[in-house]
Amino acid sequence: MEVAQALSSARFVLITSHRSPDGDALGSELALWEMCGLLGRQAVVVNRDPHPASLAFLPNLAKAQVTERVPAELLDQVDLVVFLECPGPERPGFPELLPKPLVNVDHHLDNPLYGTVNFVDPEAPAVGEMLLAVADAAGVALTPTMATCLYTALVTDTGDFRYSNATPRAFAAAQRLVEAGAQPAAIAEALNDHVPARVIRLQALVLGTLELQADGRVAVITCTADMLKTAGAFPEDTEDMINIVRAIDGVKVAVFFKAFAPDTVRVSLRSKGPINVQKLAAAFGGGGHENASGLTFHGDLPQARAAILPGILQLLEKA
Amino acid sequence: MEVAQALSSARFVLITSHRSPDGDALGSELALWEMCGLLGRQAVVVNRDPHPASLAFLPNLAKAQVTERVPAELLDQVDLVVFLECPGPERPGFPELLPKPLVNVDHHLDNPLYGTVNFVDPEAPAVGEMLLAVADAAGVALTPTMATCLYTALVTDTGDFRYSNATPRAFAAAQRLVEAGAQPAAIAEALNDHVPARVIRLQALVLGTLELQADGRVAVITCTADMLKTAGAFPEDTEDMINIVRAIDGVKVAVFFKAFAPDTVRVSLRSKGPINVQKLAAAFGGGGHENASGLTFHGDLPQARAAILPGILQLLEKA
Numbered sequence: 001m002e003v004a005q006a007l008s009s010a011r012f013v014l015i016t017s018h019r020s021p022d023g024d025a026l027g028s029e030l031a032l033w034e035m036c037g038l039l040g041r042q043a044v045v046v047n048r049d050p051h052p053a054s055l056a057f058l059p060n061l062a063k064a065q066v067t068e069r070v071p072a073e074l075l076d077q078v079d080l081v082v083f084l085e086c087p088g089p090e091r092p093g094f095p096e097l098l099p100k101p102l103v104n105v106d107h108h109l110d111n112p113l114y115g116t117v118n119f120v121d122p123e124a125p126a127v128g129e130m131l132l133a134v135a136d137a138a139g140v141a142l143t144p145t146m147a148t149c150l151y152t153a154l155v156t157d158t159g160d161f162r163y164s165n166a167t168p169r170a171f172a173a174a175q176r177l178v179e180a181g182a183q184p185a186a187i188a189e190a191l192n193d194h195v196p197a198r199v200i201r202l203q204a205l206v207l208g209t210l211e212l213q214a215d216g217r218v219a220v221i222t223c224t225a226d227m228l229k230t231a232g233a234f235p236e237d238t239e240d241m242i243n244i245v246r247a248i249d250g251v252k253v254a255v256f257f258k259a260f261a262p263d264t265v266r267v268s269l270r271s272k273g274p275i276n277v278q279k280l281a282a283a284f285g286g287g288g289h290e291n292a293s294g295l296t297f298h299g300d301l302p303q304a305r306a307a308i309l310p311g312i313l314q315l316l317e318k319a
Numbered sequence: 320m321e322v323a324q325a326l327s328s329a330r331f332v333l334i335t336s337h338r339s340p341d342g343d344a345l346g347s348e349l350a351l352w353e354m355c356g357l358l359g360r361q362a363v364v365v366n367r368d369p370h371p372a373s374l375a376f377l378p379n380l381a382k383a384q385v386t387e388r389v390p391a392e393l394l395d396q397v398d399l400v401v402f403l404e405c406p407g408p409e410r411p412g413f414p415e416l417l418p419k420p421l422v423n424v425d426h427h428l429d430n431p432l433y434g435t436v437n438f439v440d441p442e443a444p445a446v447g448e449m450l451l452a453v454a455d456a457a458g459v460a461l462t463p464t465m466a467t468c469l470y471t472a473l474v475t476d477t478g479d480f481r482y483s484n485a486t487p488r489a490f491a492a493a494q495r496l497v498e499a500g501a502q503p504a505a506i507a508e509a510l511n512d513h514v515p516a517r518v519i520r521l522q523a524l525v526l527g528t529l530e531l532q533a534d535g536r537v538a539v540i541t542c543t544a545d546m547l548k549t550a551g552a553f554p555e556d557t558e559d560m561i562n563i564v565r566a567i568d569g570v571k572v573a574v575f576f577k578a579f580a581p582d583t584v585r586v587s588l589r590s591k592g593p594i595n596v597q598k599l600a601a602a603f604g605g606g607g608h609e610n611a612s613g614l615t616f617h618g619d620l621p622q623a624r625a626a627i628l629p630g631i632l633q634l635l636e637k638a
Binding site for chain 2: 053155160161162163164166167168171172174175176178179184185188189192193194195196197200201203204205206207208210212216219244245246247248249250251272
């Protein structure tokens with residue numbers, strides 16, 4: 001395998017991933033860092049952005065440096081760069097690395113194979129899973145710390161095996177990683193124990209706005225700039241809330257009005273089954289998928305409600 | 320295998336499980352029902368209690384009868400009874416079945432082997448996983464509907480593979496079941512789409528009471544009878560809420576005061592790491608484990624707070 005060969009013949013490997021690294025990015029980086037060490041190669045992990053608090057438990061995390069630019073004296077030593085889970089070469093935010101020999105390991109379908117060596121497998125549940133093949137080809141036996149990092153990559157990218165990439169291959173990898181020492185319960189607890197208090201405060205306020213319409217088939221929630229202020233929260237803290245009300249028994253469509261700025265309302269739409277909310281979003285210049293879409297409405301909250309909600313009732317009647 | 324032999328030589332098999340059947344109970348019952356059919360045996364599934372709404376998607380669910388007593392004319396035909404996931408013979412709530420030849424399939428450590436045939440494996444992640452061995456021994460090939468039932472059993476009993484029974488064996492079973500046609504994403508969605516609206520309304524009220532104490536190391540939430548009334552909710556609807564605040568970043572101990580009756584306050588305690596909340600609960604006549612315990616306080620809410628909260632601060636100081 002080309003990747004294993006490239007690693008084995010390198011002297012100094014710089015490993016990176018996309019900005020705002022997630023579990024697959026950071027878990028894969030740290031496992032590969034350890035693999036390089038076992039292969040007798042010098043290696044560093046460098047990222048533009050710090051890790052989320054939920055990943056603070058990852059073994060060897062202290063080895064991952066966060067920097068705006070790769071220092072020139074480090075760059076001079078590096079003779080191989082590995083980009084993990086980057087669908088494009090700009091993703092790590094380190095243009096200074098691009099002239100180097102580059103290994104591109106990714107599982108995005110649209111990866112344009114920008115590396116000197118490319119290992120791109122859209123069937124892979126996570127890049128962490130692909131590194132099992134790299135370890136095997138390089139003759140590296142999995143350690144418990146490596147298994148912990150790769151299991152974290154797998155479990156975060158498959159949403160606790162609840163996404164469509166929870167394939168037989170994902171479960172085969174999980175089995176192998178647990179056999180090698182990954183502890184699913186401890187990892188799950190570590191991953192889930194870092195919800196900021198402000199998110200819970202905001203959740204209380206937003207869920208308090210819940211309205212059910214059309215005999216409980218439509219759930220509507222709202223977040224205002226005042227609520228953000230009261231909770232000390234940020235717009236991105238609202239991210240998962242529409243899924244909480246989408247899961248209500250009997251609800252077919254969930255609508256989330258986010259009135260953060262004057263005269264602009266962000267509207268998120270989720271549906272279950274054959275109810276196409278993308279069409280409604282498109283009518284307002286928005287986009288997305290059949291069951292998950294969004295739009296930006298220019299007007300105030302009452303105007304947004306008056307414009308959007310009747311369209312949802314129509315969708316329900318047609319379905 | 321004795322279980323497979325017993326099934327293969329029976330004419331009419333009655334399958335049941337514990338009262339208030341969960342995913343492992345019902346999934347295992349329905350898979351075994353299908354297995355019996357493929358073996359050319361007549362079979363029925365009989366339960367005392369109805370299924371939870373979250374399991375309404377299970378294939379062949381209409382085959383599971385709910386009844387207070389097994390009708391005499393049915394009982395007459397039955398020559399083999401199978402108890403699934405029952406740590407004791409009283410669990411199904413059908414004493415009229417006990418004189419029959421009885422197969423006991425369970426994964427509880429304390430199962431006293433009350434059956435004529437016993438297949439008890441405390442290492443099994445779910446009874447649904449044990450039925451894979453039964454199918455193999457009986458020579459039954461897995462169908463997609465059987466796989467869906469058994470995957471549901473596995474995923475519910477392992478908490479989406481986040482509990483300590485997410486063993487290599489659990490992942491091996493998951494791989495096999497997905498290969499046989501179980502669809503993890505569709506099953507996860509079906510399982511999670513049935514939260515009653517009243518639970519969300521109550522969650523908004525209870526999370527709205529969040530207080531952080533001791534520099535954010537203690538999270539306190541409260542539910543009163545008035546809140547239940549406002550939300551149209553029941554005491555059991557509060558079940559998961561302490562885990563939501565336990566997961567807050569920096570929180571070491573979570574306390575939930577439930578003042579549902581006059582002069583009685585139920586107190587739930589959760590901790591992370593080496594903080595023993597069981598000791599505190601025991602001092603008030605309660606019980607539980609080191610990281611999860613509870614007690615009943617006789618007095619009103621202010622009295623309960625005054626009695627319990629200083630003890631928690633002391634625990635933190637010692638830790």
